[in-house]
Amino acid sequence: MSADKRVVITGLGATTPIGGTAPETWEALLAGESGAKPLPAEWLERYELPVTFAASLKQDPSEVLSRVEIRRADPFAQYAVIAAREAWQDAGAPEIEPERLLAAIGTGIGGVHTLLDQYDVLNEKGPRRVYPLTVPMLMPNSASGMISMEFKARAGAHTAVSACASGAESMGLAASMIRQGRADVAIAGGTEAAIHPLPIAGFAASQALSKRNDDPQGASRPWAADRDGFLLGEGAGVVVLESYEHAKARGAKIYAEFAGLGMSADAYHITAGDPEGAGQARAMNEAIASAGLQPSDIVHVNAHATSTPVGDAAEITSVKRAFGDAVDGVCLTGTKSMTGHLLGAAGALEAIILAQTLHHRIVPRTINVTDVDPEIDLDLVIKDHRTLPDGDLAAMSNAFGFGGHNIAVVLRTA
Amino acid sequence: MAQSEQEILQGLAEIVNEETGVDAADVQLDKSFTEDLDIDSLSMMTIVVNAEEKFGVRIPDDDVKNLTTVGDAVKYIQNAQD
CATH class of the missing domain: 3.40.47.10 (Thiolase/Chalcone synthase)
Known part of the structure; x- marks a missing residue:
């Protein structure tokens, strides 16, 4: 990212295990809150999972999305839409030509709920009952596609898929494209909704998850001598990135400069x-x-x-x-x-x-x-x-x- | 057991609302699925499959393209139930 255009962050949006918005998440961080919660009882009864907790969202998406929006999008895309709307409003809904606005939303896994739920439908009810939106819901690029449609982002819609680096990579790619002059504004970030028995079983089998079942809120302890794995979370974080000139010209508030990648x-x-x-x-x-x-x-x-x-x-x-x-x-x-x-x-x-x-x-x-x-x-x-x-x-x-x-x-x- | 036109219309309107968010009151016999209710082909397939389950009928894929209006669908279901 050499001496091209400067890029700044002008809007923040997040839905996380500790807050329904970016400011709520920040307040919870300062309060030292843990997002860990017990897994649904029916999963524990059915599967005897070795890990009995995860950091599920603080705010249920149904509180902010319509019934139809919930029905037609996998949870990972729902979370991205929630965070993108917040970030866009926070940025003051900048006026921008569609051809100068891009979307870049990464995900590690994509629509795993849809994939597995519809596999159950296939097994139990047959192929005709499989939901026609199954493929567009499970594909990892559905979040960036939906956000591109909602905000009319026509400069491009991108999805970095690099496991736990996906969100940062997507933001980085968006910032690079603004630097190169391919767009003036970007809606960029990452999203994930993988709290489901299969990924939990898989992560646990690979010895990646903390098994501190007697103390879920104390489970995630980076750098501690007795750390034993990660606490599986879910949610989305999305920012509005903007060229410095564009942000300055419209008098936008600037949180920080996206200076290096x-x-x-x-x-x-x-x-x-x-x-x-x-x-x-x-x-x-x-x-x-x-x-x-x-x-x-x-x-x-x-x-x-x-x-x-x-x-x-x-x-x-x-x-x-x-x-x-x-x-x-x-x-x-x-x-x-x-x-x-x-x-x-x-x-x-x-x-x-x-x-x-x-x-x-x-x-x-x-x-x-x-x-x-x-x-x-x-x-x-x-x-x-x-x-x-x-x-x-x-x-x-x-x-x-x-x-x-x-x-x-x-x-x-x- | 055959249902009345009104019963089928009401049931169909519930399915359309559930899938697309279109107000059930807007789902009237003379309305076109695509022109008036803005329902795309993917949503139409979901509506058809849910209607099959709800009304205990079978609507082959080849017949779906002939169901232009809500009235066409209601009539088709009514005939299939007889």
């Missing part, structure tokens, strides 16, 4: 990050360099920090590798301790949280960390929130996905 692939292992952290570090260094900054300019990292034993340790290694001596000037937080891991929405939500962090100049603390892993010696924000100083600041958000996808985003105060 780094992307890399580990080419190492399908689920584990490279323990040397070379790929992750390369993404971080590229993000910093593309913002025209040095590692010493970054004051804070909203870490990927999912609370898995291996993943958290690998990220610490790669942060040290990327920052070198400048790592002493960086404080880290892991907001998945509260939101859970929103998979394909995680990177987008954390970029939103980072924009709020810079806007309010407060770093929310990581909850549930009483005993820090003795191997981790970085400045972790775990006891109290951290107030950031005045002046021009830059901070980073990381998102890494199964498949070896690494995305780092650098935001600056506006």
Whole structure:
């Protein structure tokens, strides 16, 4: 993202396990709330799942969408629409030619509820009863397609699918396209709705989920010595990205500048990050360099920090590798301790949280960390929130996905 | 058991409303599914399958294209029930 157009964030939208909107989510983060909730009793009775909790949405979509909207869209697309509408309103519904507006909404898994529910219909009632919208509902690009239609985004409708990096990658691609002049405004982010017995069983079988069934709200504890896996979350995070000139010309409020983007692939292992952290570090260094900054300019990292034993340790290694001596000037937080891991929405939500962090100049603390892993010696924000100083600041958000996808985003105060 | 035209119309209107959000009161015998009610072919198939279940009839795919108006569908269902 070299010296082309500057890109800024002018609207925020989110529906998460701790809030029905982006501001509600921010307030819940500052209150240290966990989004963990018990799974539906009928699932537990039927399947004897090894994990009995997840971070399901705080606000049921039926409270804000019509019956027909619910019926004709998979939950993952419903969440994206909710977040996109909020972000668009928050941005002041900018007037924009359709050919200059693009949509980019990533997801890790797509319409898994529709896929599995309709498979049940096929087995129980036969092919004629399979819902005609099955395919357009389960396809991972349905969220970006629906949002493109609703907001008349005709510059393009894109869907990055890179597991837990999908949301950050989609935002990054949208920002790059604005930089290149392909659009002036973008609706971009990520969404996921994978709280269903099959993904839960699959993640649990791969030993990725916390099994702290006696303490769901304490389950997600990034960097803790006794961390044992992630808390499965769901939801969506969507922003309005805009060229600086366009935002300035219409007098839009600016939360932060989308200043830098780094992307890399580990080419190492399908689920584990490279323990040397070379790929992750390369993404971080590229993000910093593309913002025209040095590692010493970054004051804070909203870490990927999912609370898995291996993943958290690998990220610490790669942060040290990327920052070198400048790592002493960086404080880290892991907001998945509260939101859970929103998979394909995680990177987008954390970029939103980072924009709020810079806007309010407060770093929310990581909850549930009483005993820090003795191997981790970085400045972790775990006891109290951290107030950031005045002046021009830059901070980073990381998102890494199964498949070896690494995305780092650098935001600056506006 | 055969149902009256009014009963079938009411049942069909409920199905149309459930699937598309079109006000049930707008689903009248003289209304065209595509022209007046803005129902696309995907929604039409869902309506047909739900109508088959609700009214205990079978509407082959080849016959669906002949059901231009709500009245056509009501008449078809009524005949199929006899």
